[in-house]
Amino acid sequence: MAGKKSSSSSKAIDFEKQLGQLEALVSDMEKGEMSLEESLKAFEQGIQITRQCQQALAEAEQKVAILTRGENGELSEQPFDPDNQ
Template sequence: MAKNKKSVDFEEALDQLEELVEDMENGDLTLEESLKAFEQGIKLTRECQTALSQAEQKVQMLVEENGKLKTIDLDDDFDDENDQ
């Protein structure tokens, strides 16, 4: 099963974030390096949050309809509720 590009980008961003945290925890960075690492960490965190939010919106619910399972995109379900 191949991963799509977005999931790879999320994994890469998460790996980079973990490396930044480890570098900062080691205490070997100068103040300037720490500030740059913190700034990069904030950027990576936002990218991860965006990717997770997009993934969450694509989650599908299984709904039983007439004895059969039907998939419903959560975005469609929320759009229908907001239209009422």
């Protein structure tokens, strides 16, 4: 099943891509070459990316909890609905 993509949610984000964007924003801001307005926009974008990444991590933690919670210590998978927490 290599190469098969998960169809968990249309809202799913590419965590690594978002993390890369956040690192690029931080790097640009650390250079100190942005105007105040540009810095504020970059900061706002960084906050949005951080929130998306935190949500993705929370959903991943919930999925792990669902997968590991089974009877008699056995792994069992149950449907996961991130909108129904």
